[in-house]
Amino acid sequence: MFSSIVLDDGTGAPRSYLIPSHPFMKKCFIFVRGTTSCTDRHSNNKQMFVSWEEEMQELNKTTNSRMASLGFISLVVCLSVAALQIWHLKAFFERKKLL
Numbered sequence: 001m002f003s004s005i006v007l008d009d010g011t012g013a014p015r016s017y018l019i020p021s022h023p024f025m026k027k028c029f030i031f032v033r034g035t036t037s038c039t040d041r042h043s044n045n046k047q048m049f050v051s052w053e054e055e056m057q058e059l060n061k062t063t064n065s066r067m068a069s070l071g072f073i074s075l076v077v078c079l080s081v082a083a084l085q086i087w088h089l090k091a092f093f094e095r096k097k098l099l
Contacts, residue, residue, distance in 0.1 A: 020028070
């Protein structure tokens with residue numbers, strides 16, 4: 001897998017270097033290429049999820065505003081029905097001379 005080279009630089013201390021073989025380098029290159037494509041896919045997925053999150057936040061804002069307006073309309077309807085009931089009961093009791 002590795003080749004060993006011994007170099008003597010004249011200092012009296014030979015140095016040994018390990019050099020990877022061609023098949024090993026080819027396997028490493030294939031692994032790096034696969035890792036790169038995997039990281040590219042993850043990056044694309046991240047961008048897709050960010051865009052989905054933005055869409056969901058916008059949908060959440062519109063839903064919250066609609067719910068607030070419908071809640072206010074519901075409150076107005078309930079208060080108006082209560083006022084009409086009180087007005088009707090007052091008129092009924094005045095006709096019966098109980099008030």
